[in-house]
Amino acid sequence: MKITTDMLHPELRQVGKWIRRLQPKMNQRKMKKLGRFSQKALYGKYSGPNRLREVWIPRKDGSLLRLCVFRPRERMSSDKEIFLNHSGKQWDASIDKAPGLLWLHGGGFSLGAPEQDASLIDDFIEVSGSVVVAPDYTLSGDAPYPAALEDAYLALQWLKDHVSEYGVRPDQLFIGGDSAGGGLTAALSLLARDRGEVNIAFQIPLYPMLDASRQTASAQIENSPVWNSQYNEVAWKMYLGPDYQAENLPIYASPAQATNYSNLPPTYTHVGTMEPFFDETVNYISHLLEAGVPVHFKLFEGAYHAFDIIQPNTPIAKEARAHLLTTFKYAVDNYFSEQPN
16 A cells, blocks of 8 residues: 555645655564664653653663653742743743653664653653653664563653652553554553553553554555654564464554554544555554543644654644644643552
8 A cells, every 4th residue: 555645745745745655665684783882872861841850770680771851840949849941931840740751662672762752752751740751761773572561661660650759640640652552551551451450540642553463454555754654563573583374463462453442542643645554543542442442643744754753843743733732731631540559
């Protein structure tokens, strides 16, 4: 299945055309090399308005997981902390606690680092005063499933255990991510529900990578900008490792295989119609609705994968960001989930 340039949204058409022309062929060796390069390029690259603290926490095997903890820049006033955002609004950590958001970056499970989403993280903090924890989860070039998901769960547990230290409401633990990070978000929601140790109040799986089978019509798009069927195949091969194409994959590896969507958290997502994850995102939303889960969903005609990141200054990308942040603020005001005893 192929798309033509005129199928793309007019605001995205020109850049989308050039991305398609310049996209290289992909294989596992190249993707692993790109993963290492992306980490080196991104590590430590944050100069935004908020405070970033790196925290290192132990995994079961004794290795350390890096967490990037973003929070509004502090001012000290006697014995209480004042959190100050861009517009000058203040949150007193001794009085008002903020949501805690676990954010999982995208990159096909094989690329990237937490710092790449700093702009969006700054926006989440701007509208809510949230504390955002972004784990530098294990990329698939270093270890396949379930390494990244277990890192995400470990970071979620850490956030739950440190709510008092960071001024986070324990009944407002949110999770989210884009692309592969969105897939990890959906998997983490299922895992947390089934383990029963941490309750999630809201999830944001943006244009999520959910379906290892890659059998939907949109997953067959060969020439979509940014992410296409070839990239998708290589990424799933790396992520699943020896379990690639195995029958009866765990739902935590490929959330599209889930059959029980009950008791999952209220959800926001948006997706474009000209990208490989369009069909699996729509299917996921349909299952959530059938299970009675509150859903906030926005569809963008003619948009390619990660259009809101690649062309952030276009009106369509600004609309997507505004819709996301408005819904996030709604979630802050309306969605809560007490932690289990």
